[in-house]
Amino acid sequence: MTEIENVVVIDGLRVPFEPGQTILEAALAAGVWIPHLCHHPDFAPHGSCKVCTVVVNGRNGSACTMRALPGQEVASATPEIQERRRTLLQMLFVEGNHFCPGCEKSGNCTLQALAYDAEMLTPRFDHFYPNRRLDGSHPDVLLDLDRCILCELCVRASRDVDGKSVFAVAGRGGDCRIVVNSPTGRLGDTDLAIEDAAAHVCPVGAILPKRVGFSVPIGARVFDAGPISEVSPHLARTEDGR
Amino acid sequence: MPDDDLETRAVDAALDRHRRDRTRLVEILREIQDDLRWLSPDTLTAVAAGLGVSRADVEATATFYAFFATRPRGRTRILFSDNVTDRMAGNRALYRRMLAQFGLSGDETSADGRVSVGLTACTGMGDQGPAILVDGRVVTRMTADRVDAVADLVRRDVALADWPEEFFRVDDQVRRADVLLGGPWVPGESLSAAIARGRDGMLAEMRASNLRGRGGAGFTTAVKWMAARDAAGGPKVIVCNADEGEPGTFKDRVLLASHAGKVFEGMAVAAWCVGASEGFLYLRGEYLHLKAPLEAVLADMRARGLLGRSVLGTEGFDFDVEIRMGAGAYVCGEETALIESLEGKPGRPRIRPPFPVVRGYLGRPTVVNNVETLCKAHEIAKRGGAWFAGTGTRQSTGTKLLSISGDCDRPGVYEYPFGVAIAEVLADCGAERAIAVQVGGASGVLVAADDFRRRIAFEDVPTAGAMMVFGPGRDLVDVAAAFADFFAEESCGFCTPCRVGTRLVKRLVDKVAAGHGTHGDLLEIRRLQSLMARTSHCGLGQTAANAVVDALERFRPAFERRLAAVDFEPAFDLDASLATARRLAGRDDADAHLVQEFEP
Numbered sequence: 001m002t003e004i005e006n007v008v009v010i011d012g013l014r015v016p017f018e019p020g021q022t023i024l025e026a027a028l029a030a031g032v033w034i035p036h037l038c039h040h041p042d043f044a045p046h047g048s049c050k051v052c053t054v055v056v057n058g059r060n061g062s063a064c065t066m067r068a069l070p071g072q073e074v075a076s077a078t079p080e081i082q083e084r085r086r087t088l089l090q091m092l093f094v095e096g097n098h099f100c101p102g103c104e105k106s107g108n109c110t111l112q113a114l115a116y117d118a119e120m121l122t123p124r125f126d127h128f129y130p131n132r133r134l135d136g137s138h139p140d141v142l143l144d145l146d147r148c149i150l151c152e153l154c155v156r157a158s159r160d161v162d163g164k165s166v167f168a169v170a171g172r173g174g175d176c177r178i179v180v181n182s183p184t185g186r187l188g189d190t191d192l193a194i195e196d197a198a199a200h201v202c203p204v205g206a207i208l209p210k211r212v213g214f215s216v217p218i219g220a221r222v223f224d225a226g227p228i229s230e231v232s233p234h235l236a237r238t239e240d241g242r
Numbered sequence: 243m244p245d246d247d248l249e250t251r252a253v254d255a256a257l258d259r260h261r262r263d264r265t266r267l268v269e270i271l272r273e274i275q276d277d278l279r280w281l282s283p284d285t286l287t288a289v290a291a292g293l294g295v296s297r298a299d300v301e302a303t304a305t306f307y308a309f310f311a312t313r314p315r316g317r318t319r320i321l322f323s324d325n326v327t328d329r330m331a332g333n334r335a336l337y338r339r340m341l342a343q344f345g346l347s348g349d350e351t352s353a354d355g356r357v358s359v360g361l362t363a364c365t366g367m368g369d370q371g372p373a374i375l376v377d378g379r380v381v382t383r384m385t386a387d388r389v390d391a392v393a394d395l396v397r398r399d400v401a402l403a404d405w406p407e408e409f410f411r412v413d414d415q416v417r418r419a420d421v422l423l424g425g426p427w428v429p430g431e432s433l434s435a436a437i438a439r440g441r442d443g444m445l446a447e448m449r450a451s452n453l454r455g456r457g458g459a460g461f462t463t464a465v466k467w468m469a470a471r472d473a474a475g476g477p478k479v480i481v482c483n484a485d486e487g488e489p490g491t492f493k494d495r496v497l498l499a500s501h502a503g504k505v506f507e508g509m510a511v512a513a514w515c516v517g518a519s520e521g522f523l524y525l526r527g528e529y530l531h532l533k534a535p536l537e538a539v540l541a542d543m544r545a546r547g548l549l550g551r552s553v554l555g556t557e558g559f560d561f562d563v564e565i566r567m568g569a570g571a572y573v574c575g576e577e578t579a580l581i582e583s584l585e586g587k588p589g590r591p592r593i594r595p596p597f598p599v600v601r602g603y604l605g606r607p608t609v610v611n612n613v614e615t616l617c618k619a620h621e622i623a624k625r626g627g628a629w630f631a632g633t634g635t636r637q638s639t640g641t642k643l644l645s646i647s648g649d650c651d652r653p654g655v656y657e658y659p660f661g662v663a664i665a666e667v668l669a670d671c672g673a674e675r676a677i678a679v680q681v682g683g684a685s686g687v688l689v690a691a692d693d694f695r696r697r698i699a700f701e702d703v704p705t706a707g708a709m710m711v712f713g714p715g716r717d718l719v720d721v722a723a724a725f726a727d728f729f730a731e732e733s734c735g736f737c738t739p740c741r742v743g744t745r746l747v748k749r750l751v752d753k754v755a756a757g758h759g760t761h762g763d764l765l766e767i768r769r770l771q772s773l774m775a776r777t778s779h780c781g782l783g784q785t786a787a788n789a790v791v792d793a794l795e796r797f798r799p800a801f802e803r804r805l806a807a808v809d810f811e812p813a814f815d816l817d818a819s820l821a822t823a824r825r826l827a828g829r830d831d832a833d834a835h836l837v838q839e840f841e842p
Contacts, residue, residue, distance in 0.1 A: 047593050048737045050777045060776045065593045089744035124811050125746055150735070168298035169735075170305040172571070172588070174745050176735035183287045192590050236289035 008072040010034075010054075011080050012035035017068035024052055027076075031236045033229040035085055035114055035202060037070050037092075037149035040069055043160060049151055051088050051114065051198030055081065087117045094125040095174075097132065097146035098204075104213035105205025107221030108220040111149060112204075113228035130179070140210055148178055148206040158198035166192045180208070244680060253275035257292040264293045265604065267303050267586030268569055271310055293573040300589075306588035306734075308362060308570030309378065309527050316358035318396050321372040322384075325364035325489045326680075326724035327710055333372035336384050337361065343393035357396050360498055363572060363728060364489035365528045368647030368710070369415050369654045377402055378530045381409045411627045412531065415654030416494045418670060420641045421633070422617055423496075423657045427503040429546050429553060432623035437556055439623075445471070445515050449628025452639045453619070457483060457575070458682065458706035459781075460638075463619065466609060469599040470516040473607035478518035480509050481603065482563075483580060483608045485526045487572040488683030489728060490708035493643035494613040496655045497509025498525075498532050501617060502539040504562055508616030510553060510610055511623045513561040519562035519570050522603075527570045536565055544645045572732040576780050577610035578602075579734065590736045591780035614643055614707070635659035638699040640770045642707070646671045648679075649713030658698065664709075665694040673711045678718065678796070682707035684725045685785035688718075688792035712798075718797035719755050722790040726751040729786035734766035743774040747787050755811045759805050764794060 008015050008023060010032055017026035022045060027034045038049040054063045055075040062065040063076070092111060100112055110192075115189060135143040150169060155178075158166040170179040182189035192199060201211060218224070225231050256273040260266040270289065274391050275281055281304050290297035304310050322328070322337045338391035342354045351358040367373035370382040370739055374392070379402060382393065388409070395405055397462050416423050436444040448464035455461045470478060482505060486494040497505060510519050525533060530834070540563055543549045553559045571589045573579045578592035581603050602608025609617075618640055622630045633637045638660035644667065649655045651672025658667065668676050677689050681698070682705040689696060689703065696703050712721060730748040735741045747770055750763050778784045817836040 022430065045593070046518065047779065050738050050779070084773055084777060086737050087769070088777065091738050091746070095742045095745075126749065128745070133321070147736075153770045159495050163297065165296035168296065168297070168302040169588075170302045172306050172308075173731065173733040173735040173741060175305075180300050181296045183283060183297065184380070 004070045006068075006070060008068050008070070008074055008176065010074040011077050011231050015068075019033075021068050022064055023056070023068045023072070023074060026068045027063065028232075029236050033235060034063050035229070036064055036234075037110055037114060038199065039234075040153055042197075043153060043156040043201075044048065046152055046156065049149065051085050051090070051160065053081070053084065055087075061169065081173055082118060085114075086120050087116050087121050087124070090122075090124045091116055092149050093120075093123055094127045095130070096148060097127075097129065099146075100223065103147070103205060104208065105147070107197075107218050107224045108216075109205055109223070110203035112226070113223035115158050115226045116223075117229050120127045128174075131136075135180075137186040138190075138192060139188070140194035141187060141192060141208065142208045142210055143178075143180070143187045144208065145178060145206055147204045148225055150178070151203060153201045153203060154198045155206055156194070157201040158196065161197040164191055164196065164198070166190045166198055167195075191226065249278060249282070250288065253288045253292060255715065257289070262293055264295050265584070265586045267293070267300065268307070268583055269566060270586075271304055272567060274571060274573065275310060275567060279317060279571070279692045280315050282312075286312070292418060297363040302588050303586060306571060307527075309625045312567055314351065314355070316356050317399075318719060319375075319377055320359045320392070320396075321362035321375040323363070323365035323367060323371055323575055324373070324724075324727075325368060325371070326721055327368045327490060327781070328364070328372040328715070329720070329724055330648060330712075331372045335777070336372055336389050339389045341395060343389065344396075345569055347364060352836075356399075362570065363731060364491075366486055366492040366495050366526070367412070368490050368695065368708075370413060370519070371494060371647075375528065378526065378527065379410060380412065380531060382412055386826035389425060407710070410531065412495075412499070414500055415659075416496065417646075417652050418656040418658065419653040420644065420657040420659065422501070422504075422614075422747050423619070423655070427501060427507075429507075429543065430548055432504075432620045433507050433510050433514070433548060433598070434554055436514050436623040437554060437559070440517055441471070441517070444511065444623065446757070447622055447627035448515065448619070450626075451618075451622045452637075453615070453622060453630065453702060454614055454714065456614035456618065456706065458488070458685075458704070460537065460700045460704055460719065463615055466599055467512060467515050470518075470607045470609045473600045475601075475606055477520055477606060478515075479514055479603045479606050479608040480512045480516070480518045480521040480561075481577075481580065481584070481608060482509055482521070482523045482613060482616055483519070483527070483575065483577065483610050484523055484613050485568050485575045485580060486529070486577045486613070487526055488685065488706050488708055489725075490645060490647055490680065490683050490710040492645045493655050493707045494646075495529060495532070497613050497617055497643070498529065498536060502536055503543065504617045504620040506539065506543055507548065507623075508611075508618070508620040509563055510548060511619050511835055512611065512616065514553075514559060516607070518609070520561050521561060522584060523563055523565045524568060524584060525565055526568045526574075530567065533565060534751070540565070567831075568590075571734075572728075573734045573780070573782050576782065579780070580610060580729055581608060582620060588734070590734045591782075595744045602708075612706070635697075635699045635842060637701050637839070642698060642705070644698070644705070644709050645707050646709045646711065647674060648711035649676065649716065650711045659699050662697045663695055663697050666691060667709065668694065668711065671711070673713065675714050677716065678712045678721075679705055680710040680712070680789060681705045681708070683710075684789055685781065686789070687798060688721075688789055690796040694741040701816075718793040719751075722793040723748075723751045723755050725789040726787075733782065733786070737777075737783060739774045739777045740779065740786060740788060743770050743783065744786050746770055747774075747790060749813060751790060753811075754804055755800060757804055757806060758811045758813060759801070760808060760811050762810065763804065764801060764805075767791065767794060801805075
């Protein structure tokens with residue numbers, strides 16, 4: 001009996017995988033970039049942002065939640081799929097209030113970096129301009145929901161790593177928002193500590209450690225060095241340095 | 243303080259009734275709200291402490307469901323059903339009349355705290371609307387007089403129990419009966435037949451019947467049951483999905499009102515086949531009036547030995563059913579969202595696989611079947627799979643219940659063998675002049691008159707059971723706007739394309755309806771529909787913009803009539819947006835206004 005090879009083909013590239021890996025995990029480990037936002041290698045797959053949506057053997061699915069299986073033909077970097085991703089990013093931009101030029105996360109922000117990489121040149125849709133809360137009550141951590149994209153990384157980090165469940169998503173539909181675990185609803189009244197994973201996991205700066213904002217100046221930050229498709233910390237470096 | 247005591251007592255009592263079981267959070271919150279009118283921040287804190295869970299998680303559940311109030315509201319809460327058929331029957335004028343009765347301007351609570359008036363999604367009364375919910379109880383057939391009468395009762399603080407019985411009347415309105423609606427329920431007949439066949443024998447009949455689920459997706463029931471039977475882990479669970487939230491659908495309401503024995507016996511047949519010991523009927527909040535009668539049917543069946551330990555004297559076959567109430571969330575009709583809700587969480591669809599038959603309620607193998615599907619299982623147990631497969635079409639066996647509403651002479655429930663032509667249905671219900679029908683509810687398809695020869699079947703026009711009829715003179719732009727509103731309200735908010743897309747579609751349709759749309763906006767709606775269909779997490783987002791695009795494609799002139807004749811037109815009123823600046827500047831002269839050149 002011939003052994004079935006644990007390989008998926010992504011945009012024509014042969015990508016080996018370990019049984020149990022998702023398509024996204026296999027791709028990133030092999031140095032193949034699939035854009036993603038709510039996925040983080042340290043946390044359980046979530047599949048909510050849909051930026052990593054690929055077409056597998058003709059069917060759409062989130063690369064972060066679909067298991068890699070032998071024989072899969074995955075389309076990811078096609079113009080049509082890139083256009084979808086651009087639209088999803090535009091959706092996230094108009095839904096919140098994103099002030100990139102003045103944001104202290106600029107250059108370290110995954111949403112911003114993905115938008116640059118996807119060549120998102122306009123907001124396309126009318127902005128929603130939601131009224132969102134800024135909570136400065138915690139001594140070490142600022143919660144500014146203007147930037148929140150509901151990726152739930154803070155929810156997962158606090159629950160699964162810190163064992164605290166400081167964050168949850170309340171509401172429904174357009175009313176969805178992050179809430180914190182305190183009777184007052186204020187972050188300062190929770191047991192969140194600056195050492196917690198949840199205080200550092202936010203990809204967009206809705207949760208920001210205080211007093212470190214510009215210690216690395218804008219221009220010298222992670223995604224200032226190159227497009228996220230090349231410098232993402234989630235991407236394995238291949239031998240040829242790609 | 244006395245109020246604090248009242249609150250503590252209500253919270254403790256509800257927690258105790260549910261054994262401080264965190265999976266019963268939706269029920270717990272329902273009962274507390276019944277006592278206290280709303281769920282205050284202190285209440286949420288107390289519930290979280292009592293259950294030993296994060297307060298944020300309790301808040302997440304409390305704010306997910308439409309019927310939970312986390313802000314103070316009136317002692318009486320009135321919600322107007324706002325489906326497109328309610329709108330066609332004039333619900334908005336009645337809503338405004340009710341607001342005027344209390345001097346309110348829209349979706350708010352009166353200053354004296356007596357009453358709140360708002361809107362809600364389809365209440366499942368499409369054949370006898372416009373309907374309202376008063377503190378969760380449905381009042382049908384609203385008229386101007388009935389609005390005034392309700393306002394008077396509220397003003398005089400008359401308890402709901404003392405309102406005229408007639409207000410709460412809900413009729414079955416069965417207009418065409420076939421084997422299901424026409425056949426009697428002989429308690430135990432189908433279940434004893436199933437037991438006599440043995441588990442495998444009964445499953446073989448299910449396979450032979452080729453029954454496909456009546457909830458919309460049309461998955462083969464026997465395959466689902468066999469997968470659950472073969473799944474490891476237990477105890478296994480049977481769930482009856484009675485969250486009939488699809489706008490325009492009400493046939494499950496009729497089955498639960500008048501054929502509940504068949505539903506529950508169908509659940510027991512399923513339990514027998516897969517080896518399940520626990521059953522839930524997940525009943526949508528809007529059908530609260532059915533809860534007590536259903537409890538009575540369950541009690542009767544337990545007394546007959548059809549439920550409980552050793553069902554019908556069969557050693558080792560223990561099965562019972564518990565009713566759980568929803569709290570206003572369309573997405574809970576999706577089976578994994580329903581399971582999340584059963585576990586006391588917000589009803590957000592899970593990642594699949596694993597499918598519920600492998601890992602469902604509390605991680606146990608779980609079969610979720612629609613109300614009508616279980617009635618069909620009852621028929622198959624009674625009369626065999628071959629008999630069942632003799633009706634309908636090749637891929638769609640048996641009969642199908644249709645809920646018909648809108649512009650027709652005889653709205654109600656109709657039972658047909660699968661394969662019936664839409665034109666025949668329209669002739670039967672008195673809607674020969676219809677210009678379009680929406681089949682399958684808001685997530686279904688809009689069929690225009692030139693396609694009325696098409697047939698109701700999985701091979702052609704599939705449906706969970708809604709048929710909303712639009713007669714001559716109906717503007718399909720308004721219909722599209724109603725569906726866009728619905729999905730923007732009911733998206734669970736989990737994934738980007740649905741959470742943002744439903745709102746973008748709503749804004750664009752509203753812009754067109756208001757006369758500010760352009761061809762570019764119509765194109766954008768279609769692009770959004772394509773994106774949502776391909777990237778959304780669950781069926782809700784995947785189908786949310788379908789009806790709008792169907793309307794756009796089949797009734798394009800209706801949309802084009804409303805377009806502004808320019809390439810680009812902003813969605814907002816330029817002059818109105820300067821109002822704040824004018825106020826700040828303290829001037830309102832002619833030069834402080836922009837002249838709008840465009841007149842729609």
